[in-house]
Amino acid sequence: MTGNVTSLTRMRSAARRRSETVRSNSRTSTALLVVVAILVVIGLSATMSASSTVAIAEDSDRFYYLKSQLVGVGLGTLSLVVMSRIPYGTLRRFALPGFVVTIGLLVAVLVIGYDGGGARRWIGLGPLTFQPSEVAKLATIVMLATLMERKGNQITTFGHYLAPVAFSVGVVAGLVMLEPDLGTTIVIGAASLAVIMASSTPFHYVAATGVAGTTAAGILAFSAGYRSDRITGFLDPWSNASAEGYQLIQGYYALSNGGYFGVGLGASRARWFYLPNAHTDFIFAIIGEETGFLGAILVIALFTVLAIVGWVTAVRASDIFGRMLAIGITSWITFQALANIGGVLGAIPITGIALPFVSYGGTALVTSMAALGILVNIARHGGHSSRRAR
Amino acid sequence: MPGRSAGRRVNSATVRMVSLILVFALGWVGLGYRLFQVQVARADELRELGEQQRMVERTLPPQRGTIFDRNGDLLATTVDAQSIYAVPHEVKDPVLTAQQVGIITAEPWEPILERLQNGENFVYLARQVKPGVASQVMDIGLPGVFTETEASREYPAGGSVAQVVGFVDIDGIGAEGLEFAYDDALKGTPGSILYERDRLGNPIPQGRREEIPAIPGLDLVTSIDLPLQYSAQESCRRARERTDANGCWVVVLDVSTGEILAMAGTPAFNPETRLDENGNGFSNFVVRGQYEPGSIQKMITVSAALDKGLVGPDTIIPGVAARIEINPGACASGTDDIYGCYSDATSHPTEDMAVREVIARSSNVGTIMIGRKLEPETLYHYLDAFGIGTETGIDLSGEAVGGYNDNAACRVCIASMSIGYTVAATPLQMAAAYAVIGDDGVWTQPHIVTDKVDADGSIVEVEPETHKVVTPETAQTVRELLAGVVESGTASAAQVNGYRVGGKTGTANKIDDSGSYTNETIASFVGLAPIDDPQIVVGVVVDEPKGAARFGGTAAAPVFSEVMEQALHRMGVTPDA
Numbered sequence: 001m002t003g004n005v006t007s008l009t010r011m012r013s014a015a016r017r018r019s020e021t022v023r024s025n026s027r028t029s030t031a032l033l034v035v036v037a038i039l040v041v042i043g044l045s046a047t048m049s050a051s052s053t054v055a056i057a058e059d060s061d062r063f064y065y066l067k068s069q070l071v072g073v074g075l076g077t078l079s080l081v082v083m084s085r086i087p088y089g090t091l092r093r094f095a096l097p098g099f100v101v102t103i104g105l106l107v108a109v110l111v112i113g114y115d116g117g118g119a120r121r122w123i124g125l126g127p128l129t130f131q132p133s134e135v136a137k138l139a140t141i142v143m144l145a146t147l148m149e150r151k152g153n154q155i156t157t158f159g160h161y162l163a164p165v166a167f168s169v170g171v172v173a174g175l176v177m178l179e180p181d182l183g184t185t186i187v188i189g190a191a192s193l194a195v196i197m198a199s200s201t202p203f204h205y206v207a208a209t210g211v212a213g214t215t216a217a218g219i220l221a222f223s224a225g226y227r228s229d230r231i232t233g234f235l236d237p238w239s240n241a242s243a244e245g246y247q248l249i250q251g252y253y254a255l256s257n258g259g260y261f262g263v264g265l266g267a268s269r270a271r272w273f274y275l276p277n278a279h280t281d282f283i284f285a286i287i288g289e290e291t292g293f294l295g296a297i298l299v300i301a302l303f304t305v306l307a308i309v310g311w312v313t314a315v316r317a318s319d320i321f322g323r324m325l326a327i328g329i330t331s332w333i334t335f336q337a338l339a340n341i342g343g344v345l346g347a348i349p350i351t352g353i354a355l356p357f358v359s360y361g362g363t364a365l366v367t368s369m370a371a372l373g374i375l376v377n378i379a380r381h382g383g384h385s386s387r388r389a390r
Numbered sequence: 391m392p393g394r395s396a397g398r399r400v401n402s403a404t405v406r407m408v409s410l411i412l413v414f415a416l417g418w419v420g421l422g423y424r425l426f427q428v429q430v431a432r433a434d435e436l437r438e439l440g441e442q443q444r445m446v447e448r449t450l451p452p453q454r455g456t457i458f459d460r461n462g463d464l465l466a467t468t469v470d471a472q473s474i475y476a477v478p479h480e481v482k483d484p485v486l487t488a489q490q491v492g493i494i495t496a497e498p499w500e501p502i503l504e505r506l507q508n509g510e511n512f513v514y515l516a517r518q519v520k521p522g523v524a525s526q527v528m529d530i531g532l533p534g535v536f537t538e539t540e541a542s543r544e545y546p547a548g549g550s551v552a553q554v555v556g557f558v559d560i561d562g563i564g565a566e567g568l569e570f571a572y573d574d575a576l577k578g579t580p581g582s583i584l585y586e587r588d589r590l591g592n593p594i595p596q597g598r599r600e601e602i603p604a605i606p607g608l609d610l611v612t613s614i615d616l617p618l619q620y621s622a623q624e625s626c627r628r629a630r631e632r633t634d635a636n637g638c639w640v641v642v643l644d645v646s647t648g649e650i651l652a653m654a655g656t657p658a659f660n661p662e663t664r665l666d667e668n669g670n671g672f673s674n675f676v677v678r679g680q681y682e683p684g685s686i687q688k689m690i691t692v693s694a695a696l697d698k699g700l701v702g703p704d705t706i707i708p709g710v711a712a713r714i715e716i717n718p719g720a721c722a723s724g725t726d727d728i729y730g731c732y733s734d735a736t737s738h739p740t741e742d743m744a745v746r747e748v749i750a751r752s753s754n755v756g757t758i759m760i761g762r763k764l765e766p767e768t769l770y771h772y773l774d775a776f777g778i779g780t781e782t783g784i785d786l787s788g789e790a791v792g793g794y795n796d797n798a799a800c801r802v803c804i805a806s807m808s809i810g811y812t813v814a815a816t817p818l819q820m821a822a823a824y825a826v827i828g829d830d831g832v833w834t835q836p837h838i839v840t841d842k843v844d845a846d847g848s849i850v851e852v853e854p855e856t857h858k859v860v861t862p863e864t865a866q867t868v869r870e871l872l873a874g875v876v877e878s879g880t881a882s883a884a885q886v887n888g889y890r891v892g893g894k895t896g897t898a899n900k901i902d903d904s905g906s907y908t909n910e911t912i913a914s915f916v917g918l919a920p921i922d923d924p925q926i927v928v929g930v931v932v933d934e935p936k937g938a939a940r941f942g943g944t945a946a947a948p949v950f951s952e953v954m955e956q957a958l959h960r961m962g963v964t965p966d967a
Contacts, residue, residue: 197406198407253437253443259429259437267596272588273588274588288429296425300418307411308411327410338414338421342417342420342421347421
């Protein structure tokens, strides 16, 4: 009787916990979707404004870039929906084949890719272009998480630790650096480090890897002329206002012109050829000019919310694989946003990386939305104990 | 137990994740602060710098006023012309560029190359060329070569009226003639436009734009009658050829209004080259030249005596000899060492002469004897009143003042001035003095511009100054005397078919550089018609006519006849004879 009562109570409280978990999971995934939707819409508006001048100057349809971005949004939404429906555990089976294809694409871009801005980063597919390094971010995170999980408790020796890291992150980073694309390499490195940190790797390995990666990035940053120019431009933009500091200062002019409330959508002055890469790397300056401090701080707030929800998802993930994926994806998006906005604001050197979900760029949009789909899927399956998930 | 150890790992991983979150959180806070700095705290300073980069101010040049003749024909107007310029650092091949532009503009290419290489950021390759030339150059597509529209001043009436209208310099600023005198009225007020430009220099569609429109200059309507101007110019040109003279100048005045109907002369001035046919610069002898007028001055001497009632037209001047000596020994010296010996142009026995006859025969001795009846101060008064030694105030620049010697102790001077020596006057001053006689004793300021018209069509009429000189009766009497000169005196060549005219010849010897009189002359004739109700004054000056035709009656009177006839016809004056 008592036993029955007890077991009934237990059953009831278990049911209540389950329903709370479901509600909580639903809130988390909804928050992710809403944040991304707002960021994408902001991105479309800013892209339309910033790219129309470029399109007109190139003698093409003034909505050329907007249309292209809309295609990216369509494909990105599709991939988000698909990835959020596939149980993330399935990704273990696709990790290696996906990674191999990515390596193939990274090699292909070096062979058949076309040059732009002193680097070879794009493969032309008829009227479309494809940027393998964007796909590599996601593929590396999935591959690394899969390998780290398989190693499990064995990652107490350095050899067992180094092999999966070197195989996944090392190969990809090396290939991306050949393009060269230091910014993307750093993003991949940072996201990977976050994945490693979320695994059961001993902390001193993580710390050593972090120090080694940072040192390597620093050496690479000074090794090529255009990259050290960016550091010069960062350290003293005003002495080099027409050369190394030009882009940063034009970004300041755009932001300051926006003030609190902005000059209005489509009324940016910086987009009239003053601000280089206005629709890509420096789109944050255009948003700041057109929608003011309020619009710009909203973007920062949205990325902050995304980071918090991402980490909550990671903490609530039902297994270590989900946690590593969630940490990797969240760190990737967050780090990239920080680096992009920090570059525009002159807080760190310009890295030449785009603002996730916002900047113009189809491959990046599809890949990051697919990653977000995975995050949503992890969120939906969250709240269960790790024992049950395994 | 695997579960427990997994739990410990999860916990340690959770700690790591929290620290990761803290690192990122620090990043977000830092960015928010940075954003506030750039967009709010330092915004004014940065926005200012950004605006400086975008804002550009351009001057909007005003349209220069048009100059018309009295019939509405164009004397000066502004048209759009194309100028070809280069931004040298954008020019790829300076030599090729200079050669191509040189071929099309038909200019030597070496100076163009020099300009391309003089280190400036902006150089004109060819200014104010014909539209076809500019488009030919642009069709080649030379990098760094551009065209711009510039205002170019055109003078449709050409050289015949150039000495009056003048010209503007290459930048459109009045340099001579009416263009200079009326530059303030013609030039208008520049406007300005302030706009935001994109990095390529084009206006930003949504950008700020503040425009203050330019106010066009006033149009000028002049009193010049272009057909009369042409024929006056032509008469002078023929006279100059016929008499082998240095120059010939003619001015036609409306007697009562002071309006200049024509002001022409040779050597002709070319407004294109801005040189006259002798290679000299702009000059207008009618206004800028001063000379000793000689016998035409006698009109003033006699008018003064008549106005003062000292003589009448038929008063007999007794004992007029062929020669008069003011300073003892002057005539015996035979040179100019002692001044004061005056002779008539043709020798004659000592005789009694009526005032009328003195003028008709242009007797120097007779006129000096009339002049001696005047107090020096009285003579000065009439010289001043007739405008000798005072600018007429005509609306052209560079007018000569002239003058006379007002040393009353100089008895020679009084005698000399009576017959037009030791007096300096411009042809215009003499014409205006004769207009006094035509207009019943009233002097009227000569002028060329009659109306200034602004863009709305409102007209400012120019009111000339006037003053009284002699009584209408005196003027009437002098007209009769002047008619006698043409009808029975020294100037039969001045007659005009169908009209009674009156006037006076003058032949003055020129002074050489050392101050001695030479045999070279300046021959003049100034006259009025119709003499009973004068409408028009024509003054003619011929500089250094040669041979038999070197006198006022032979060199200048025929020009007067031709020009006066044309003027009377052009003005529709009814014939009276």
